[in-house]
Amino acid sequence: MTASTHFQILIEKNQAKLSARRKVTNAAMLALTGLMTLLALVPLFWIVGYVIYKGGQYINLDFFINLPRPLGMEGGGVRHAIEGTLVITALAAVFAVPPGILAAFYAARYPNTPLGIALRFSTDVLSGVPSIVIGLFAYAIIVKPMGNYSALAGGLAMAFLMLPTIIRTTEEMIKLVPHNLREGSLALGAAEWKTSISVLFPAALNGIVTGFLLALARAAGETAPLLFTALGNERYDIRTIINNGIAQKQGVFQILGRIVDQPADSLPLTLWKYAQMPYPERVAQSWAVALVLMILVLLVNIFARLWVESRKRRLQG
Amino acid sequence: MNITIETQTQLTATAMAENKMEVRDVNVHYGKFQALTDINMTIAANKITAIIGPSGCGKSTLLRSFNRMNDLVGNARVDGQILLDGADINAAGVDVVDVRRRVGMVFQRPNPFPKSIYDNVAYGPRLYGIRRKSDLDDLVEKSIKQAALWDEVKDKLHQSGLSISGGQQQRLCIARALAVEPEVILMDEPASALDPISTLRIEELMQELKKNYTILIVTHNMQQAARVSDYTAMMMIDDRRAGMVIEFDETKNIFTRPKDKRTEDYVTGRFG
Numbered sequence: 001m002t003a004s005t006h007f008q009i010l011i012e013k014n015q016a017k018l019s020a021r022r023k024v025t026n027a028a029m030l031a032l033t034g035l036m037t038l039l040a041l042v043p044l045f046w047i048v049g050y051v052i053y054k055g056g057q058y059i060n061l062d063f064f065i066n067l068p069r070p071l072g073m074e075g076g077g078v079r080h081a082i083e084g085t086l087v088i089t090a091l092a093a094v095f096a097v098p099p100g101i102l103a104a105f106y107a108a109r110y111p112n113t114p115l116g117i118a119l120r121f122s123t124d125v126l127s128g129v130p131s132i133v134i135g136l137f138a139y140a141i142i143v144k145p146m147g148n149y150s151a152l153a154g155g156l157a158m159a160f161l162m163l164p165t166i167i168r169t170t171e172e173m174i175k176l177v178p179h180n181l182r183e184g185s186l187a188l189g190a191a192e193w194k195t196s197i198s199v200l201f202p203a204a205l206n207g208i209v210t211g212f213l214l215a216l217a218r219a220a221g222e223t224a225p226l227l228f229t230a231l232g233n234e235r236y237d238i239r240t241i242i243n244n245g246i247a248q249k250q251g252v253f254q255i256l257g258r259i260v261d262q263p264a265d266s267l268p269l270t271l272w273k274y275a276q277m278p279y280p281e282r283v284a285q286s287w288a289v290a291l292v293l294m295i296l297v298l299l300v301n302i303f304a305r306l307w308v309e310s311r312k313r314r315l316q317g
Numbered sequence: 318m319n320i321t322i323e324t325q326t327q328l329t330a331t332a333m334a335e336n337k338m339e340v341r342d343v344n345v346h347y348g349k350f351q352a353l354t355d356i357n358m359t360i361a362a363n364k365i366t367a368i369i370g371p372s373g374c375g376k377s378t379l380l381r382s383f384n385r386m387n388d389l390v391g392n393a394r395v396d397g398q399i400l401l402d403g404a405d406i407n408a409a410g411v412d413v414v415d416v417r418r419r420v421g422m423v424f425q426r427p428n429p430f431p432k433s434i435y436d437n438v439a440y441g442p443r444l445y446g447i448r449r450k451s452d453l454d455d456l457v458e459k460s461i462k463q464a465a466l467w468d469e470v471k472d473k474l475h476q477s478g479l480s481i482s483g484g485q486q487q488r489l490c491i492a493r494a495l496a497v498e499p500e501v502i503l504m505d506e507p508a509s510a511l512d513p514i515s516t517l518r519i520e521e522l523m524q525e526l527k528k529n530y531t532i533l534i535v536t537h538n539m540q541q542a543a544r545v546s547d548y549t550a551m552m553m554i555d556d557r558r559a560g561m562v563i564e565f566d567e568t569k570n571i572f573t574r575p576k577d578k579r580t581e582d583y584v585t586g587r588f589g
Contacts, residue, residue: 180428184490187386187424188441188497189417198440203431315431315477 048294055291058284064292068234071279078289080236084151084264085296087238088230089220091155091260092162097212100166105196107167108174119167127164134160135225143229151264154230161225162215169211173204206308213304217297223268232273233263267293337362337501337531338383343397345378347390351559352378356397358550358565360501365523365532367542367568370552371583375560376535379552380503383533384420385413401501418445421499425506427486429478429493434461434470437478437489441497456496464492465522484515491522495530502526504534508541520545539584543572551580 062077069076103119110116138157143149177200185195201208226232238259245255267289274286338360345353353375360366360383368376378387385406387393398405406416418441429437438457447453457474461467466488470481478489487507494502504523508516523532523545536542542549549571551564564577575581 178426178428180424180426181430183386183389183422184424184428184430184493185440186389187384187417187422188444188493189414190440190444191414194444199430316479 051287051290051294054284054287055289058288059291063285063288067237071277071282074281076285078265078267078270078285078292080234081265081267081270081289082292082296083238084230084233084236084269085220085266085293087151087259087264088154088158088226088266089216091152092158092219093212093216095156095159096162096166096215100163101170101208104167104170105174105200108171109192109196123164123167126160127168130224131157131161131222132224132227135227135229138225139228148261149229149231149263150261151230151236152260154226154264154266155260157225157229158219158222161222162219165215165218166212169214170204170208173207173211174200176207177203206311209304210308213300217300220266220297220300221268221293223266223272226266226269230266230269231263232265232269234265236262236264267296335361337402338533339398339400339403340379340382341398341400343379343382343395343399345375345382345387345396346394348392351557353382354555354557354559354561356560356562358562360531360533361548362531363527363529364547365527365534365545366548366550367546368533368535368550368552369537369539369542369583370560371554372537373558374552374554376552377505378560380505380533380535383501383503384417384422386422388413418497419499420501420503421494421497422503423487423491423494423505423507426510427483427490429486429489432478433475434478434481434489435474438492438496441493445497460492460496461489463495463526464488465518465525466492482515484511484518487511487515487519488522491519491526495526499530501531501533504532506535506537509537516541539572539586543568551575551577551583553579553583 062075064077064082065079066075066077067080068078107116107119111120135157138153138160142153142156146153181199181203182195185199186192190198241258242255245258250258271286271289271293274282274289277283336359340356340358340360343353343356344351356379358366368379370376381387382395382399383406385395387395395407399407401416401419405411406420430440432440435457438460439453442453442456447456458467461470466485469485470489473480478486481489487510491502491507508519511519520541523534526532534542534546546568549566549568550562551571552560553563554560564571564575564580566576570576571580572584575584581587
């Protein structure tokens with residue numbers, strides 16, 4: 001009894017002091033975490049703000065629709081790089097999406113088979129390979145045998161880069177689909193492939209698309225894999241290729257072939273080249289290129305969000 | 318509409334037969350583990366048969382043997398015979414798709430597909446090659462009506478199946494199962510995730526459905542088994558943890574004068 005009253009007296013005596021200290025500590029920690037949050041936001045806003053500031057000075061409609069002018073001349077644009085980026089990422093998507101998604105379905109359904117284990121292991125390895133090594137590989141298997149640099153080789157290098165992300169996110173998304181949806185379909189007599197296409201794929205589609213766009217955004221911003229594949233091409237001009245093709249009465253596939261079979265530029269590649277040129281005009285343009293790249297990635301993300309949200313609303317009713 | 322004609326002739330043929338399904342000396346193993354041991358029971362046509370028993374006694378495993386859903390578990394092995402209209406559903410040459418069309422299933426949690434109400438119900442018929450819109454419309458309407466859901470969803474057939482309440486979703490899943498015109502419906506605790514009012518509606522629906530279908534239900538809820546079923550199988554695990562049927566009888570006998578002491582203890586709530 002004495003001990004407990006003794007403690008009670010002590011506690012009461014300390015109460016006021018302790019309570020004040022707790023409040024101070026709480027306020028200090030809150031201030032610290034808040035401050036660090038602000039600090040973490042600084043680089044984000046700094047980068048975005050600085051690119052907008054530096055790039056915005058140069059950007060105008062001409063910059064999007066014109067090809068580069070000869071060195072030392074004012075004006076000109078980077079349409080060649082925008083077109084090249086679109087062609088290369090489109091090729092990458094065409095190469096990476098079908099095998100990536102199908103492989104992910106296999107791995108999600110048969111995770112513990114030798115093939116499933118091998119897939120998971122190799123996606124881990126592939127996602128850790130430096131992108132420049134992937135570019136070198138694409139050089140060896142496409143550029144050398146074909147004898148020229150091309151958008152095709154760039155697209156393939158990008159596809160290798162996207163593949164692990166697509167496989168892993170798709171696999172995770174399929175695994176998140178409730179087990180009883182799959183059983184519901186199978187119990188109606190549907191085959192496994194039918195269940196995968198008609199039930200699992202639609203149920204996982206939001207996540208699959210999100211993963212695909214993350215991969216796409218990452219690929220669109222990569223420079224290294226294009227250095228010895230797409231190489232760069234200041235005269236890359238799809239409109240001229242198409243017009244020439246039509247004038248020469250070429251078929252659609254021939255024209256498409258021409259578009260992918262020549263060296264192409266991309267926004268990051270152009271940025272990298274312009275930034276190290278001894279012409280102030282080009283250096284200024286490289287900031288504008290950075291801004292265009294950022295806007296492009298942002299647009300892709302916004303579209304993806306809107307699409308996913310509207311689909312969610314439609315499915316949840 | 319080939320399915321309809323076929324099913325109707327089958328129905329008239331089987332209405333004569335007293336037993337729709339029969340289980341003979343069935344043992345189920347998962348790898349080395351024995352999940353069910355020496356199961357013998359008969360499933361009377363146009364009746365409701367309940368399977369009760371404590372958790373983990375193999376009720377669901379047994380239920381899933383009736384439409385070969387155990388096939389999906391890689392290392393599962395079913396020995397013995399499960400007869401549907403006298404033919405073994407596990408025999409070589411039997412198409413599992415055909416078994417699952419004739420023996421439909423409703424799950425514990427409502428599992429509508431992320432599609433419209435209409436497409437959920439039309440999913441099964443489409444699998445069996447029914448494509449004509451008028452045929453599908455008829456089947457969808459008929460099935461949803463049979464599942465006592467029509468008045469609630471007739472104006473929103475093209476809204477998502479996930480937009481309706483849990484109880485409605487479960488009736489949608491019943492409609493989906495009915496749309497392929499099965500002969501037997503397996504229900505794995507179909508009301509355990511639902512509120513009492515939705516549960517009551519499902520139970521009333523079962524009484525209505527048994528006029529045309531044979532129903533097998535697994536339930537944890539003893540009152541539910543007593544209320545809805547005509548026959549009850551009481552399951553228990555033996556000392557090797559394998560499930561077995563310890564008593565199988567008319568429901569009123571199981572609940573009023575059980576022969577086995579363990580059944581009595583279970584249905585009176587003394588354990589389990």
